[in-house]
Amino acid sequence: MTALETERATADAAATGAAVKRGYVKQMFSDIAPHYDRVNRIISFRLDQWWRRKAIRDLNIARDPGATYLDLCAGTLDISSQIASLANFHGSVIAADFAEPMLRAGLRKVSRDVVRPVTADALDLPFIDGFAAGAIVVFGIRNVVDLDAALREVYRVLRPGARFVILEFGVTQNPLVGWIYRLYFNHLCPLIGNAVARHHSAYNYLPKSVAHFPSESDLAQRMRDAGFESVRWRSYTFGVVAIHIGEKH
């Protein structure tokens, strides 16, 4: 095989792998959609909603409460509904996700006048450049097959001055907490999640996807590489989760 043929074969294999992962993720979230919220509350001891409130605060909607915001990988609309219920908010939220059953499962939480669900892939958003005053992705970007392309796509649809907030699982630095956390997250969560969601593998995927996700400093660098400026992050709950913030200048 020539060097060019090897390069092409490697690229083809990578594309096939990405397509398989994309299909798996989409199907898996579609399957667990009716149980998704319940499992989240149980396995996070209801901390998930508190983390979401922290991330929304970082979006700083008060700066422009009448504008349009993007909730990417919106799932069952927890973030969109929390934004919509902010006291001063009179704008709109575009809630984009490629698994329609997830969006459908969240519809009862929102008014369609304020939150507009859109079935869309994070890698190919059907929106014009600069339409959003801010964007947020919560426990979602880890699942997208091409992180860098997703970051560039979010950058494209943000207007200058907009913020981008990412809430994701982090790397806990405390050895004791880390040990307990790994035991719980890698072994107990999949048991609880798969039992409650009646799915044989969805919650085995969760710790694997977190293990493959970049560290906090790596993610910050990848955001900078995509064009974001003033990138910073904060950890919560002993580093179990981290919130990254970047700006489009």
Ligand SMILES: C[S@@+](CC[C@H](N)C(=O)[O-])C[C@H]1O[C@@H](n2cnc3c(N)ncnc32)[C@H](O)[C@@H]1O
């Ligand atoms: C763990 S859920 C997070 C949902 C929600 N943001 C939350 O706070 O609970 C991840 C979501 O990302 C969506 N997702 C994964 N890859 C995607 C992609 N490439 N484009 C759009 N949505 C995607 C999944 O369908 C799923 O609803």
